[in-house]
Amino acid sequence: MKWYIIKRLLMLIPVLLGTSIIAFSLIHLAPGDPARTMAGEHASQRTINAIREKYGLDKPLYIQYGIWLNRALHGDMGRSIVSNExxxxxxxxRFPNTFELTFFAMILAMAIGAMAGIISASKQYSALDYTFMGIALFGLSMPVFWLGIMLMMIFGVYLRWLPIGGRIDILIPFHLMTIQPQIYADIFLLLSICKPFEFWFSTKIQ
Structure with a gap:
């Protein structure tokens, strides 16, 4: 077991390295000039060149990658070219929002998945069992991002029943939240995240 864990950890190194190379490459393949964006629309060429030199954008790509990776490993992800933060x-x-969403998605997934797994196991080989298993297999094979996009397209774009973005603090009283349509957008996002975990818990319990 110990060697298995060590082997898995060692395999993470090339995976993370490859991911960093892909991420770095995508940044450079994106249209536009980062130096010109940071300098502003009416900046002089001298200012743009100074920004390129300051951030190492005038160096070869492999050197830029080395600088970027070294800073990233030290927790320096640079500044946003949009907000300059x-x-x-x-x-x-934004981490508290992400943690809140993930936490409640896991709680919801465990509750629904456990209930579905127990019912399916107690009524083995029944129509209900096959129904739950079919839904679970479909859910496990369905990407989370695809489900989220489909929910937004159906209920937000085509039907125009609900908004597709926004967030309300959980500390706001419920009677105030009910007049804000963003709460429904949060619910759909929560459901799209919890679905794969829900199906996984269901199959494991069964």
């Missing part, structure tokens, strides 16, 4: 700060500012 540190990327690390923006990530931590």
């Amino acid at each position: 540190y990327v690390t700060k923006e990530i931590f500012d």
Whole structure:
């Protein structure tokens, strides 16, 4: 077991390295000039060149990648070219929302998955069992991002019943939240995240 864990951890190194190379490449394949964007629309060429030199954008790509990777490993993700804030700060500012969403999605997935698994196991080989198993297999094979996009397209774009974005703080009284349509967008996002975990818990319990 110990060697299995060590082997898995060692396999993470090339995976993370490959992921970092892909992420870095996608940044450079994106249209536009980062230096010109940071300098502003009416900046002089001298200012743009100074920004390129400051951030190492005038160096070869492999050197830029080395600088980027070294800073990333030290927790320096640079500044956002949109808000000019540190990327690390923006990530931590949004982390509570991400944690809140993930936590409640897991709770909901465990509750629904456990209930479905227990019912399916107690009525083995019944129509209900096959129904739950079919739904579970379909859910496990369905990407989360695809489900989320489909929910937004159906209920937000085509039917126009609900908004597709926004968030309300959980500390706001419920009677105030009911007049805000964003609460429904949060519910759909929560459901789209919890679905794969729900199906996984269901099959494991069964």
